Amino acid sequence: MDSNLLKVFVEVANEKSISKAAINLQFAQSNVTSRIKQLEKSIGSSLFHRVPKGVILSQEGERLYPYALEIIKKIELANYEMKNINQQKHLLIGSTESNASTRIIPFLLELNKDFPNMTLELITNTTKEITKKILDYKLDIAFISGLPKNDELMILNKIEETIVLVEPKDIKAQNIYLSFKNGCAYNEFGQTYLKEITNYEHKNLEFGNYETILGCIKAGMGKSILPLSIIKKLNYEKDLEITKLSKKIVNLPTCMVCRKDNLPRIKNYLENFKF
Template identity: 45%
Template sequence: MDSSLLKIFVAVSKHQSISLAAQELYFTQSNVTLRIKQLEKKLGYPLFHRVPKGVILTYEGEKLYPYALDIVTKVEETILKMKNISEQTLLRIGTSQANAIIRLLPFIEKLSVDFPTTQIELFANGTPQVIDALLEYKVDIAFVTGDPKHKDIVVLNEFSDDLYMVESKHKVSKNCIIGYREKSTHLNFFKQYWEALGNTEYTTIILENYEVMLGCVKAGMGRAFLSKIIVDKYHYTDDLILTKLQPNECNLETHLVCRKDSVPFIGDYLKQMQLH
């Protein structure tokens, strides 16, 4: 069976949408529809029901999905390993947004010097989404906040982020937590920390821009939990009170991780890399 047909089937199943699958695969909607029909003809079963908001799997489609996902994953993993069999020709890097600012550029600069022929692809999102991408073989390595402690993931390296609770130096801060992203490891930790202190009446503001976040903190609109590197980068150090949590209160260092069954060719190099 053509694995490319299964890849399209998996994409449509995941998104429950022909159009979103087409966007992910860089195909036209008509091409995706045609390929799904080809797969249905080969198997002799309809695989999707059309619903007002897209498509859902038929009974036969649900039976096929785990097998198709397994085949597509193994094919893509094999192709990547064969490309990198003698050298790291491609490295797909996943990173949380904070790490994209703190250490991604120095990391890429080191790679470009030591492995000038390696092609680099980037995926930036919140830590939970980056971990999902790693587990789905969509990235090879990932900078994530905290140790995922997942049976399929191994830690290659660890870096300190020098994290602080920040609040306005000149105004009384409102009982509000300001976060970068709704599904954020830093935000979830800060909420849990705040609630453990008995503060459950706080509100939350999400602002996907660190400079705007820091401006709001300075204005007394709330508190945030950030790396000092980010505070310094946007020149807010003199306008904020920075409170360092005790080591036993916070263990959110950055970890460079990969799948146990898919350690990059340059894995030993990554273990020795030093970044601030």
């Protein structure tokens, strides 16, 4: 069974769309379709059902998927091991925007100084998306908000965060919760917490950066729950009403994690890194 065909199959299954898979793989859509047909012919079964919005796995496709995923992962790991047989030559790093805003630059500078021959690549997104990428072997390490919930991940390093309720200083805040985009751990906790203490749901507005969130809070648009490190980094401490939340209420440290079956070669260095 051709592993290249399996890679196309997994991408289509993940995206539930031949066109989206083609974009991700940088193939022509017809190429993806022909490869799926080639795989189906080789195993003698149809792997997908066509639906109005794309495709879904057939019963046979569901059975093949975990085996295909395992084969692809093992091939990728083998290639990675051979490329990094003696040292960590490349490090793929994922980070939440909050961590990227506060401490990722000193971390990257230190890595580059201590490992001058190692190339670095950084991807930022929400905790939800970054976690998905590291579970899919698309990252070597990841900074996420909160303790990892998946048993396949292990913590390499942990940074305690002071979580605060942020409101306008001299203006009554509207009943609006301002947050980073969907998938942010602070977003998920904050909406639930505010509903519990106020007994009503806040309208939720999502933004793409923390500078905008804090600026809107300062103007009285609403409130948010964020790590204090972001507010200090963006110099908003004097402009906002800040209430620290007890760790009994919320404990969302920033954790550097990796897959248990894909440990970085510089694991010891990362575990002892001082943030």
